[in-house]
Amino acid sequence: RPALMNAFELISTSQGLNLGTLFEK
Amino acid sequence: MGCWLSKQVKHTPGYEEPAVLAAETAFTVSEVEALYELFRKISYSIFKDGLIHKEEFQLALFKNSKKNNLFADRIFDLFDLKRNGVIDFGEFVRSLSVFHPNTAQDEKIAFAFRLYDLRSTGFIEREELKEMVLALLNESELCLSDDLVETIVDQTCKLVDSNSDGKIDPIEWKEFVRKNPSLLKNMTLPYLKDITMAFPSFVMSSEVDD
Numbered sequence: 393r394p395a396l397m398n399a400f401e402l403i404s405t406s407q408g409l410n411l412g413t414l415f416e417k
Numbered sequence: 418m419g420c421w422l423s424k425q426v427k428h429t430p431g432y433e434e435p436a437v438l439a440a441e442t443a444f445t446v447s448e449v450e451a452l453y454e455l456f457r458k459i460s461y462s463i464f465k466d467g468l469i470h471k472e473e474f475q476l477a478l479f480k481n482s483k484k485n486n487l488f489a490d491r492i493f494d495l496f497d498l499k500r501n502g503v504i505d506f507g508e509f510v511r512s513l514s515v516f517h518p519n520t521a522q523d524e525k526i527a528f529a530f531r532l533y534d535l536r537s538t539g540f541i542e543r544e545e546l547k548e549m550v551l552a553l554l555n556e557s558e559l560c561l562s563d564d565l566v567e568t569i570v571d572q573t574c575k576l577v578d579s580n581s582d583g584k585i586d587p588i589e590w591k592e593f594v595r596k597n598p599s600l601l602k603n604m605t606l607p608y609l610k611d612i613t614m615a616f617p618s619f620v621m622s623s624e625v626d627d
Contacts (some may be wrong), residue, residue, distance in 0.1 A: 395528035400593075403533070403549045404603045405477070407556060408488030411516060414455070414477050415608040 423482025429460060431505025438507060442514035444609075451511055451612045456509050469504040487552040491532050515605040523591075525604035530590045540584035546570050 402407070435449035444452065457475045460469045474493050476482040477552075496504045496512040504512075514520060515528045532538075535545040547570045554561060577585045577593045585593075594600050 396467055397569055398576065399550050399551075399569050400533075400570070400600050403488075403553055404600055405557075406486075406488045406553050406603075408486035409492070409532075409603045411478070411492070411513075411603075411606055412608055413479070414459070415539075415543070415606070415612075416577075 429457060429506055431507055434506040442510055443517035444510065448609070448612050451606075452510055452513065453506060454527050455612075456506050460506075466499065467506075468501075469509065474504070485555060486531075486536075489547065491535065493591045495528070495531055513606075513609065517602060517609045518605050518607060519610075520605075522601065525601050526586070526594050529594070529601065529604055530587050537618045541584055541590065542584045543570060543574050546573060546585075559612075563577060 432453075435446045435453070438444065438449045439446045442449070456469070457467070459473050461466050461475045463482060464470050464473065471490075472482040473494050475484050475486070478484075478489055479486070485561070496508055498508045499505075499509065507530055515524055527609060530541065533545065533549065535540045535548065536542075538618075547566065550566055550570060554566070574585070575581075577589050579589050580586075581591065
């Protein structure tokens with residue numbers, strides 16, 4: 393059976409969780 | 418007549434000495450000074466009061482002050498340690514320290530748990546997990562059927578909820594993250610190690626006059 397996506401893996405890709413953009417000039 | 422200093426350095430409200438913040442966080446004094454420059458930039462972007470309001474946080478994250486996002490809201494709320502609706506400099510530095518590459522993994526695990534525990538019940542519940550998946554899908558314009566969303570949420574709960582009580586507690590979360598360390602990748606910002614290079618002007622001029 394193919395492995396289903398783990399919901400937390402999905403969530404961790406959210407743009408709202410990418411604080412790196414704070415450091416973009 | 419005495420001679421008064423003609424210029425006084427004006428700090429933002431809630432300013433704390435870099436040495437104090439450096440002692441409490443993963444940052445060096447010069448890194449805290451560099452963060453002050455970033456903080457000033459964000460906190461003067463709209464309201465110009467030296468405190469980061471949610472709209473300013475959204476503007477810095479998304480280049481759009483009106484873009485609401487469940488996860489950005491959660492991060493803002495966790496950064497707002499005093500729960501007064503704004504982020505001051507001390508809160509900004511202490512919270513960002515969690516994302517420093519040198520910060521202990523356990524601290525990152527605990528922060529991620531609080532982030533996903535949307536209603537602060539001490540557990541990540543199935544409904545919260547589903548709400549986050551739906552928020553992500555909405556943001557990414559990725560379309561998944563309702564059935565598939567339910568299946569993903571169910572499967573994930575089953576994987577993490579080892580005592581099968583229908584919710585994820587901090588111990589289950591910690592065990593799960595230890596087995597799946599990639600879940601913490603968004604809890605580390607490599608930028609924070611190069612912060613003095615990203616914002617060198619403050620470090621060179623030491624104190625900025627208004």
